[in-house]
Amino acid sequence: MSILPFAGRFDPARLFAFKGGVHPETRKFLSAECEIEDMPIPALIRVPLQQHIGVEAEAIVERGDTVLKGQLIGKARGPVSANIHAPTSGQVIAVGHFTAPHPSGLPVPTITIRPDGRDEWGPRLPRLHPESAAPEQIAAQVAEAGIVGMGGATFPASVKLNLRAKYDLHTLVINAAECEPYLTCDDRLMRERAEEIADGAGIMARALGVKDIIVAIEANKPQAIQAMQRHKIALGYKMRIKTVPTQYPMGSEKHLVKTLTGRETPARALTAELGIVVHNAATAHAVHLAVRYGEPSISRVVTVSGRGVARPANVRALIGTPVADLIAHCGGLVEEPDRLLMGGPMMGQPIRNPRVPIVKGSGGILALTAEETREKDVMPCIRCGLCVQVCPMGLTPFELNTRVEAGDLDGAAKVGLLDCINCGCCSFTCPSNRPLVQTIQYAKGKLAERDSRKHQQDQAKRLAEARTARLEAIAEAKRAAMAKRKAEMAAKKKREAEAAQVVAEAVEATSRKEAAK
Known part of the structure; x- marks a missing residue:
């Protein structure tokens, strides 16, 4: 869908409301006042090759290799x-499969490193002077650094920075809403590294070719705002700091853009089509370092x-640090958690x-007790419509749930299945405790599995048809070559016969002349 760009500037002083959303207890007080602390190097580091949206990286090291800190081990x-x-730094002790940080628990390609304790850097990426660097150079540096969206979306940051070539961009929004309960990592990063985040935002603005930067922070983070x-x-x-309402899911980029500009991003369209690109605050900090x-991007x-x-704590940890080590660093568990989560309690x-x-x-590791989760028995849907009221995408979650339970995936797709952002507002508000978002996921x-299978089948069919056509072309070429050879042989025999006839006629003529004498 084509979207017209802004006809004029949006009002920078005005905020707009979006439909739906909820106001869960934030419970950020548990860690909000905990300064960022560096965690010691763990005994083992397991680095998955799939930490981002898109195709997994390809391992370029082998078991037994010695690696240095910052060395490229997986190529995009x-x-x-x-x-x-x-x-x-350390030794690669395995290049294989290990359990993924995912509910499926399925193994994924992973590089396991035993640290040597020296934490010795290898050659770093070349430093750039962003004030004079070309936008393409900045985007390429971000790509080399392996930076992805650190708010949880994990979309490769360089891909977004290259959107300037396709869209008429005018604004960069730094998403510092951090609307998930419990999570305070971005809050602390802004309090302690504000100058570095601002520099990263400026670098990204140069790469995007925009004129304006807006940093959007929820109202419950006054010290970060300051x-x-x-x-x-x-x-x-010029960078404007905007205080947005404390409302979940304010951190959704489309809803944040709606709050700031009043403009809605159509379903399955990008905010870039409105001239706006959204990046997370932690991503801006990573860009500054790169x-x-x-x-x-290694921590x-x-x-x-x-x-x-x-x-509870805010910990700077190396990518690949086991969850168990992080929990042990924070004193361990005081009781068996009712739910152990990677990320926030909503998503x-x-x-x-x-x-x-x-x-x-990974923005958070949460060990929630039974008192915090307050699990209830699942009851039948009473068609109260609360899930419809709170859905920020304007969907009907109870209808989606009904169609999915009936096995009607195509019907669910027709009523907006693919537009769901998995925010969990419907499940949060459901009085019958229906696992709506889990069913939708x-x-x-x-x-996706069915579409992938169909794609594979279509691909196999296309390849089979291409092979058949190729074999037929080869056979036709062979037949043509054989026919050509036969024609050449026939022509040769004809020429030889004609030559023999000429010779015979000449011999006969000579014989007649001699007989006449």
Whole structure:
């Protein structure tokens, strides 16, 4: 769908409401006042090659190799992929499959490193001077650094930075809403690294070719707002700090853009079609480190929280650090958690095995007690419509649920299955405790699996048809060559016969002449 660009500037002082949303208890007080602390290097680091949306990276190291900190160990494949780097120095002890940080618990390609404790850097990426660097150079540096969206979406950041070539962009929005309960990693990053985040925002603005930068922060983070307001100029760009309402899912980029501009992004369209690109605050910080200091994406700040943790904290940990090590660093568990999550309580993924590693999109590890989850028995849907009222996408979750349970995936797709952003508002508000968002996620997975299978079948059919056509072409070429050879042989025999006839006639003529004498 083609979308017309802004006819004029939107009002920077005005905020707009979006439909739906909920107001869960934030419970950020557990870790909001905990300064970022560096975690020691773990005994083992497991680095999955799939930490981003798109094609998994290809391992370029082998078992037994010695690697240095920051060394490239997984090469991006295709236009939507991301490089993977060694978080520290050590020895590669395995290149194989290990349990993914995903509810499925299925193994994924993973590089396992035993750190040597020296934390020795290899050659870093070349430093750039963003004030004079070309936009293409900045985007290429971000790609080399393997930076992805660190708010959880994990879309390769360089792909977004290259949208300037396709769209008429005018605004960069730094998403610092951090609307998920419990999570405070972005809040602390803004309080402690505001200047670096602002610099990263300015660098991205230069890469995108935009004129305006807006940093959107929820109202429940006054200290972060105050810290960011000290840096209103970033790399020569004016940066506006906007305080947005504390409402979930304010962190959804389409809803954040609606709040800031009043404009809606159509279903399955990009905010870039409105001239706006959204990046997370932690992503801006990672861009600053990559461009200014040549540091690839090898660590991140993670909130470890919940009543089940002895000491909630905000920890800077290496990518690939096991969840169990993070929890142990925070004093361990005070009781067996009712739910262990990677991410926030609304959209986070259950952790079945605490040995799984954190990845680039891991903003939090939550150990929630039974009191915090308050699980109830699932009851039949009473058609109250509350899920419809709170859905920020304007969908009818109860109808989606009914169609999915009946196995009607195509029908569910027709009423908006693929437009669901999996925010969990419907499940949160359901008085019957229906697992609506889980059912919808399951259906989207089944639909994707079916479409993938159909694509594979179509691809196999296309390849088979291409092979048949190729074999037929080869056979036709052979037949043509055989016919040509036969024609040439026939022509040769004819010429030989004609030559023999000429010789015979000449001999006969000579014989007649001699007889006449």
